[in-house]
Amino acid sequence: MPRFSVIVPCFKVQGFLRQCLDSVLDQSFRDIEVIAVDDCSPDGSGAILDEYAARDDRVRVLHLEENAGLGRARNAGLPLATGDYLFFLDSDDTLTPGALRAMADRLAETDGPDVLVFDYARTYWWGGTRRNVLARVLAQAGDGTFTAAGHPEILDLLMVVWNKVYRRDFVEREGFTFPPGYYEDTPWTFPVMFSAERIAALDRICLNYRQRRQGNILSTTSRKHFDVHAQYERVFAFLDARPELAARWRPFLHAKMGEHCLDILSKPDRLPPSDRAEFFHRTTEMFRAHRPEGAAVPAGLRVLEGSYAAYRVRRQSGRAARELERRTRPALAAAAGRLRRTASTVHVRRPLDPDLVVYSAFSHRGVLGDPAAIHRAARELAPHLRGVWVVRDEESAADPALLPPGTEHVVLGSAAYRRVTERAAFFVNNVNWPGTVAKRPGTVHLHTHQGTPLKHMGVDLLDRPGARHGLDVPQMLRRADRWDHSLVASRYAERVWERAYPCHFTSARTGSPRNDALVNAGPEDGRRVRERLGVPAGHTVVLYAPTRREYRRGGLVERLDVARLAADLGEGHTLLVRLHPSLATGPARGLGLTELHRRGVVVDATDEPHVEDLMLASDLLITDYSALMFDYALLDRPILIHAEDWGPYSATRGTYFDITEEAPGHVSRSYRELAWLLASGAWRDEEAARLRGSFRARYCEYEDGRAAERVVRTLLLGEPMPAPEPSGVPGARAVPSGRDLLPST
Known part of the structure; x- marks a missing residue:
C-alpha cells in the first residue's frame, strides 16, 4: 500500500502536463501511486499520460469517455486509490523538490492526522514567485494536531483542495465526494475541515500554484459563477445533517458565503453586466434564508440586507473616492515636496555641528556591519562625538538586537531625521544615502x-543587463559622488572600487572595521555564540x-540539498544555514x-543580525x-567553494577573477566532490591551508x-596613525575540532 495516492x-x-508529472515522479520520496484521469481531453494530454504509464509502473491512467468536469474527474480516480493519503493535484501545478518527503515526515511526526495542510507559492507566467501571504497561519499552528475550532485561523487560508492531503479512510468513512460545477472545492473543503478531528500543518512550500496569463477558469466572464450559490447550499445541507457541527459553524459559514459572493460581484470581469443584479x-x-437566529450581521455584509440600487451607489461612491484620491495624490505630494525643500533651504543655512556623526547600515536596518564597529570605537576614543543612527521604522528601533538600548536614533523621513542630516559633519554608511540627503x-x-567584491559592481554592471535588473546605475553613481573616503581591505579592493565607482573619493587603506572582531576574537566569543544558537x-x-x-528571477537557486548534507555530516555536527539577505523575506x-529548522535538522541562521557571530561559531x-569568504579567511579556518554553476554565474553576473582558480580552499563542482x-579530511589538509x-x-x-580605531583617528579626528602593513593575519587560529566532517568512505 503506497503512502500517497496522487x-x-x-x-x-x-x-x-509533463512538468507536472515530472515534479511528482522525480521526488526523492517514491512510495506513491499516480492516478491520472484523462477527462476526455481533446488535445494530446491522454497520449502523454499513456507514455508516462508505459515507462513508470507507479502511473495508472483512466480515460473517461465523456468530459465530466474537474470534480467528477477527481471522483473517478477515488475508487482506484489505495494509498494511505489522498492528494488531488491540478495538472498545471507542480510539486517543489522534496515536498512529498516533507509531507511524509510531518505525517509520521503527528501520528497520522486526518488532514495535513501545507503551504504553496503562486508562480506567474512572467517568472515571478509569491508565497502565500497567510503562511504565518501554518507557522502558528504548533507542532501537534488541532481542530478547526481550536485553530479557526486555518480557515482563512485559500479554501482549495490541492493545499492539503487527506487520510483515505477518513474520506471514505465520511463519504466525501466532489459535486459538479465551477466551485466544486467549496463543498469539499469546508465539510472536510469542519469534520476533521486531527489536523496538522506543514510550514513549507510544497506546491507551485501556476498563475496563467489568461487566468484560471474562475476568472472568466460567465453565468457559471452563479454555481457558487448551489455549492454553499450543499455545505449548509451538510451542516443541517450534523447538528453537532451546525451550532459551531453555521455563523462562520453564513459570513463566509456572503464575503465570497460579494467578492465575485466586486470583480468587473466575472459576471456579464446584465446578470449582476x-x-x-x-x-x-x-443570505436571509441561512442567517443564524440572533446572529449579528458584520458591518461589511450589511449591504446584503438592502437593495441592489443601494449596493451600486455604495460601490460607485467608493470608486469615486478612490479616483479622487488617485488624482489628487500627485498634487499633494508635490506640495509636500515644496514644503520640505523650503524647510531644507532654511535649515541648510544653519552651521554644521562638527561633533555630529550620522550612521546607517544595510538601508537603515540597524546598528550593524562596519558603521557599527566605527560607532563603538568612536564612543571609546572620541566620546565628545555625538553618534545618531538612522533606522527605517519604529519596529527596527524596538529590536534590541538591531538597536542596543540607549542608542540615539531617528526614524527615516521624520523631522528629527531631516534635522540631523542637515547639520551633521560626518556621514557613515555601507550603502548609499537616499537622494534627498544633500x-x-x-x-x-x-x-x-x-x-x-568578487562579483561585478557599479559601472561594471552596465554590460550585464541581467545582473543590473532593477538597478539605476547612473543614479547609483550620482549618489556615490558624495563619498569622500572609500574604505578598503586590500589593494585589490582599492582597484575594484575605483574602477566600479569612477567618482571623486579617496581610497582609505584602513581595513574593514567589522572584521576587527574576527581578528581579535578569543575562543570564548565563538563558544558564547554556539550556546546562544x-x-x-x-x-x-x-x-x-x-x-x-x-x-x-527571484535570485534563488538550490544548488545544494541542505537536508542531505546535514544527514551526511551525521552525529556530532551542526549545520548552520545563512541565506543571502535579499532572499530572507521571499x-x-x-x-x-523553515521546516528543517523546526525539526532540528539544521539551524536557520538567516535572521541572525551579526554574521560575524556565525563565523566565530563555526569550524x-x-x-x-x-x-563572506573574504572575511572568513581572517579566521584561518577551512573554506570550501561549491562552484557547481560557476559557468552560468560568472557569465551572467560577471566576476573580477576566477574563484575556482584562486580559491581560499578546495573547490567542488558537484555534491559528490563536496562529500x-x-x-576524506581533505577540507583541512596542507593544501587547503596553503x-x-x-x-x-x-x-x-x-x-x-x-x-575601526584607524577610521576614527584618521578620518573623524584628523590624527595621524600608521597605515596597516600588508602582511598575513596576526592572531589567526586553526579549526578547534580535529574530526573529519563526514565518515570516511
Whole structure:
C-alpha cells in the first residue's frame, strides 16, 4: 500500500502536463501511486499520460469517455486509490523538490492526522514567485494536531483542495465526494475541515500554484459563477445533517458565503453586466434564508440586507473616492515636496555641528556591519562625538538586537531625521544615502562598502543587463559622488572600487572595521555564540552561506540539498544555514529551510543580525561565491567553494577573477566532490591551508584588527596613525575540532 495516492485530473493541459508529472515522479520520496484521469481531453494530454504509464509502473491512467468536469474527474480516480493519503493535484501545478518527503515526515511526526495542510507559492507566467501571504497561519499552528475550532485561523487560508492531503479512510468513512460545477472545492473543503478531528500543518512550500496569463477558469466572464450559490447550499445541507457541527459553524459559514459572493460581484470581469443584479438578489435571498437566529450581521455584509440600487451607489461612491484620491495624490505630494525643500533651504543655512556623526547600515536596518564597529570605537576614543543612527521604522528601533538600548536614533523621513542630516559633519554608511540627503560643503562622507567584491559592481554592471535588473546605475553613481573616503581591505579592493565607482573619493587603506572582531576574537566569543544558537557542546559547526543568482528571477537557486548534507555530516555536527539577505523575506525559506529548522535538522541562521557571530561559531565555511569568504579567511579556518554553476554565474553576473582558480580552499563542482572533500579530511589538509594563506595575503592585507580605531583617528579626528602593513593575519587560529566532517568512505 503506497503512502500517497496522487490523483491528477487532466483536461487541455498538454503544455504543462509533463512538468507536472515530472515534479511528482522525480521526488526523492517514491512510495506513491499516480492516478491520472484523462477527462476526455481533446488535445494530446491522454497520449502523454499513456507514455508516462508505459515507462513508470507507479502511473495508472483512466480515460473517461465523456468530459465530466474537474470534480467528477477527481471522483473517478477515488475508487482506484489505495494509498494511505489522498492528494488531488491540478495538472498545471507542480510539486517543489522534496515536498512529498516533507509531507511524509510531518505525517509520521503527528501520528497520522486526518488532514495535513501545507503551504504553496503562486508562480506567474512572467517568472515571478509569491508565497502565500497567510503562511504565518501554518507557522502558528504548533507542532501537534488541532481542530478547526481550536485553530479557526486555518480557515482563512485559500479554501482549495490541492493545499492539503487527506487520510483515505477518513474520506471514505465520511463519504466525501466532489459535486459538479465551477466551485466544486467549496463543498469539499469546508465539510472536510469542519469534520476533521486531527489536523496538522506543514510550514513549507510544497506546491507551485501556476498563475496563467489568461487566468484560471474562475476568472472568466460567465453565468457559471452563479454555481457558487448551489455549492454553499450543499455545505449548509451538510451542516443541517450534523447538528453537532451546525451550532459551531453555521455563523462562520453564513459570513463566509456572503464575503465570497460579494467578492465575485466586486470583480468587473466575472459576471456579464446584465446578470449582476440577478446575482445580487440570489445572494441576498440565500443570505436571509441561512442567517443564524440572533446572529449579528458584520458591518461589511450589511449591504446584503438592502437593495441592489443601494449596493451600486455604495460601490460607485467608493470608486469615486478612490479616483479622487488617485488624482489628487500627485498634487499633494508635490506640495509636500515644496514644503520640505523650503524647510531644507532654511535649515541648510544653519552651521554644521562638527561633533555630529550620522550612521546607517544595510538601508537603515540597524546598528550593524562596519558603521557599527566605527560607532563603538568612536564612543571609546572620541566620546565628545555625538553618534545618531538612522533606522527605517519604529519596529527596527524596538529590536534590541538591531538597536542596543540607549542608542540615539531617528526614524527615516521624520523631522528629527531631516534635522540631523542637515547639520551633521560626518556621514557613515555601507550603502548609499537616499537622494534627498544633500552634500553640504564641509561634510565628510565615509563609505564602508559591505565586503570585498568578487562579483561585478557599479559601472561594471552596465554590460550585464541581467545582473543590473532593477538597478539605476547612473543614479547609483550620482549618489556615490558624495563619498569622500572609500574604505578598503586590500589593494585589490582599492582597484575594484575605483574602477566600479569612477567618482571623486579617496581610497582609505584602513581595513574593514567589522572584521576587527574576527581578528581579535578569543575562543570564548565563538563558544558564547554556539550556546546562544543551541549548538551542543563538542559539535563541529559547518556554516553554509550561499549567495543569490542573477540568472534566475527571484535570485534563488538550490544548488545544494541542505537536508542531505546535514544527514551526511551525521552525529556530532551542526549545520548552520545563512541565506543571502535579499532572499530572507521571499519564498526561499518556505521551500524547506523553515521546516528543517523546526525539526532540528539544521539551524536557520538567516535572521541572525551579526554574521560575524556565525563565523566565530563555526569550524568550516561552505559557500559558492559569497563575499563572506573574504572575511572568513581572517579566521584561518577551512573554506570550501561549491562552484557547481560557476559557468552560468560568472557569465551572467560577471566576476573580477576566477574563484575556482584562486580559491581560499578546495573547490567542488558537484555534491559528490563536496562529500568526498568532507569525508576524506581533505577540507583541512596542507593544501587547503596553503590556499587560504595565499588568498588571505592577497585579499586581506590591511586587516590588522585596528581598522575601526584607524577610521576614527584618521578620518573623524584628523590624527595621524600608521597605515596597516600588508602582511598575513596576526592572531589567526586553526579549526578547534580535529574530526573529519563526514565518515570516511
